Amino acid sequence: xxxxxxxxxxxxxxxxxxxxxxxxxxxxxxxxxxxxxxxxxxxxxxxxxxxxxxxxxxxxxxxxxxx
Amino acid sequence: xxxxxxxxxxxxxxxxxxxxxxxxxxxxxxxxxxxxxxxxxxxxxxxxxxxxxxxxxxxxxxxxxxxxxxxxxxxxxxxxxxxxxxxxxxxxxxxxxxxxxxxxxxxxxxxxxxxxxxxxxxxxxxxxxxxxxxxxxxxxxxxxxxxxxxxxxxxxxxxxxxxxxxxxxxxxxxxxxxxxxxxxxxxxxxxxxxxxxxxxxxxxxxxxxxxxxxxxxxxxxxxxxxxxxxxxxxxxxxxxxxxxxxxxxxxxxxxxxxxxxxxxxxxxxxxxxxxxxxxxxxxxxxxxxxxxxxxxxxxxxxxxxxxxxxxxxxxxxxxxxxxxxxxxxxxxxxxxxxxxxxxxxxxxxxxxxxxxxxxxxxxxxxxxxxxxxxxxxxxxxxxxxxxxxxxxxxxxxxxxxxxxxxxxxxxxxxxxxxxxxxxxxxxxxxx
Ligand code: HEM
Ligand code: SF4
Numbered sequence: 001x002x003x004x005x006x007x008x009x010x011x012x013x014x015x016x017x018x019x020x021x022x023x024x025x026x027x028x029x030x031x032x033x034x035x036x037x038x039x040x041x042x043x044x045x046x047x048x049x050x051x052x053x054x055x056x057x058x059x060x061x062x063x064x065x066x067x
Numbered sequence: 068x069x070x071x072x073x074x075x076x077x078x079x080x081x082x083x084x085x086x087x088x089x090x091x092x093x094x095x096x097x098x099x100x101x102x103x104x105x106x107x108x109x110x111x112x113x114x115x116x117x118x119x120x121x122x123x124x125x126x127x128x129x130x131x132x133x134x135x136x137x138x139x140x141x142x143x144x145x146x147x148x149x150x151x152x153x154x155x156x157x158x159x160x161x162x163x164x165x166x167x168x169x170x171x172x173x174x175x176x177x178x179x180x181x182x183x184x185x186x187x188x189x190x191x192x193x194x195x196x197x198x199x200x201x202x203x204x205x206x207x208x209x210x211x212x213x214x215x216x217x218x219x220x221x222x223x224x225x226x227x228x229x230x231x232x233x234x235x236x237x238x239x240x241x242x243x244x245x246x247x248x249x250x251x252x253x254x255x256x257x258x259x260x261x262x263x264x265x266x267x268x269x270x271x272x273x274x275x276x277x278x279x280x281x282x283x284x285x286x287x288x289x290x291x292x293x294x295x296x297x298x299x300x301x302x303x304x305x306x307x308x309x310x311x312x313x314x315x316x317x318x319x320x321x322x323x324x325x326x327x328x329x330x331x332x333x334x335x336x337x338x339x340x341x342x343x344x345x346x347x348x349x350x351x352x353x354x355x356x357x358x359x360x361x362x363x364x365x366x367x368x369x370x371x372x373x374x375x376x377x378x379x380x381x382x383x384x385x386x387x388x389x390x391x392x393x394x395x396x397x398x399x400x401x402x403x404x405x406x407x408x409x410x411x412x413x414x415x416x417x418x419x420x421x422x423x424x425x426x427x428x429x430x431x432x433x434x435x436x437x438x439x440x441x442x443x444x445x446x447x448x449x450x451x452x453x454x455x456x457x458x459x460x461x462x463x464x465x466x467x468x469x470x471x472x473x474x475x476x477x478x479x480x481x482x483x484x485x486x487x488x489x490x491x492x493x494x495x496x497x498x
Contacts, residue, residue: 014434017186021359031182033434055422056363058430 002066003041004050010034012061022056023049041067088112096124096154097373097397098255098471106373106475107414110402119388125155125259128376128395129388134406134426136386137398140377141431143385144170147377147396149433153473154376154397155259157250157266164314166322166433173432175302180315180436183232183293189439192231196444199226200451208455209487212462216480219448220332221324227444228323233316234292235280246272247321252472273320274313281312293319319437327441329371329476331448336477337369339461347418349453361418362445367404367425368416371474374399375429400426401475457485 006026008019015033019026025046029035042050042064054062083091088108095102095109102109113120113132120130131137140147150167151157162168165176182188203222207213225244229235235243249269253262281294289295297312307315338345351357379394390396403426405413410420428435435441459482461467468479 014431016428016434017439018363020186029186031185032178033181033185052421056424058424058426058428058434060424 005041005065005067006037007063008035009061012059014059016058018056019053023053092120094124095122095130100255100471103471103475119386128154128397130397132399132402134403134409137403138430140398146381146383148380152375158263163318166318179300184436186439189443195231197447200447204451204455212483214481215335216332216477221328224324224327228320232293251321251325252470255471277313277316323437325474326371327444329474330369332477333369336467336480352449352453362442363423364418364420366427370400370404370427371476373475455490457487457490459484
């Protein structure tokens with residue numbers, strides 16, 4: 001079965017934290033406003049949350065690839 | 068524009084014809100009442116036929132209206148400066164912190180308050196914010212009528228920033244609000260010069276007020292408020308100057324209350340014009356996941372800040388337009404948020420809209436510092452208000468008063484409530 005891997009482009013991320021709001025198991029933001037991934041590859045059952053985060057990111061900083 | 072919409076709260080005649088709209092575009096200004104009243108038609112015409120529209124207002128500027136251009140301009144801090152960030156400028160000699168600063172200084176100042184406005188800190192302030200909302204609602208309970216702009220939409224964010232963040236005593240809230248409104252919502256009937264003079268005086272008064280507050284904290288000991296924090300932080304080993312501390316406060320207060328207030332007042336007015344919106348929100352308000360999406364959609368749909376300025380610092384070509392040093396752009400967030408290229412059915416309020424990469428909180432390095440606070444204020448208000456306040460109508464002998472300025476919102480919303488007995492027991496049932 002294929003798995004999803006999340007990447008965040010730190011140069012694009014501006015800390016909107018929409019990713020955290022949509023998938024708090026997968027993302028967090030630090031006080032500088034940089035987001036980071038909490039779980040990679042995406043644990044089973046969290047795939048929809050991961051996609052929802054991607055669709056919410058206003059800076060288009062998140063990519064998800066199948067591995 | 069969808070025909071069922073009545074954005075100004077007045078009975079609206081049929082839409083102005085395109086020659087009229089063209090003429091309005093040529094003198095577009097955030098301070099112009101006709102721009103506000105015809106905004107949907109103006110923005111649509113701009114996006115379709117003049118994405119870099121030229122307005123002659125306030126010495127002339129380009130109005131940027133398409134999503135992709137607004138987004139791109141917000142990320143070009145190398146050639147577009149944020150100082151000054153309004154058209155016309157406030158006239159301050161040095162950039163306001165952090166909103167008018169450019170790299171590399173911008174980041175240094177912004178990180179000073181990153182923790183104070185991070186999602187985690189905001190979450191920790193939840194009980195205090197909810198207590199404020201509860202006081203506001205208790206103050207309405209049982210009354211036949213109220214001004215929901217003054218008593219709810221403005222009061223909540225004003226108290227959030229003054230009380231929760233700055234520790235300003237209650238007796239001074241009304242005075243500060245009045246002074247800040249002189250700066251934010253200049254009287255469209257007055258000349259730029261007159262308004263500037265009044266705004267400068269108001270800015271001075273507020274600076275003096277914060278100077279006293281700072282002095283008082285230095286004497287009596289620092290607390291955990293933002294002014295105390297700013298008085299103790301350092302950039303490259305240097306304390307902030309007093310002017311920088313006041314400058315920070317001078318931005319945080321208006322940015323913190325006027326924006327949120329305008330969004331909330333427009334939403335509370337919309338409940339009278341489109342009761343189904345209130346019903347739809349009531350149906351999902353207890354589901355945190357759905358509420359999260361709904362709040363984003365509200366910010367997309369009624370972004371209170373009509374536009375901010377960027378100033379060309381290097382000759383460049385942008386959106387097929389040659390720009391010279393000194394040229395000014397106005398980034399129209401509300402227009403970007405209704406661009407059909409980015410949002411299917413942009414004029415529809417779709418509470419579970421996804422994707423929703425709206426620009427209501429801006430984009431790029433100046434992304435709204437207070438966005439997490441604003442989101443939480445809106446959420447808590449909806450959670451308490453929708454269950455506990457009965458439906459209402461605009462008072463028959465009155466009408467809502469809209470304001471122009473650096474935010475577009477409703478400053479007076481006199482309403483009469485239906486029966487208070489209908490809420491409480493039947494909470495959540497809708498109408
Ligand atoms: C619904 C409410 C709000 C909306 C729609 C909103 C919108 C915006 C927008 C569009 C910007 C970008 C300006 C630019 O690019 O030049 C911005 C910046 C900013 N906002 Fe908000 N805002 C809201 C609430 C707040 C609150 C509650 C606070 C603070 C308590 C706040 C503080 C700021 C500050 C300090 C900046 C400047 C950030 C910087 O330059 O790095 N805002 N806001
Ligand atoms: S939503 Fe996008 S920009 Fe915002 S914190 Fe997450 S990755 Fe960064």
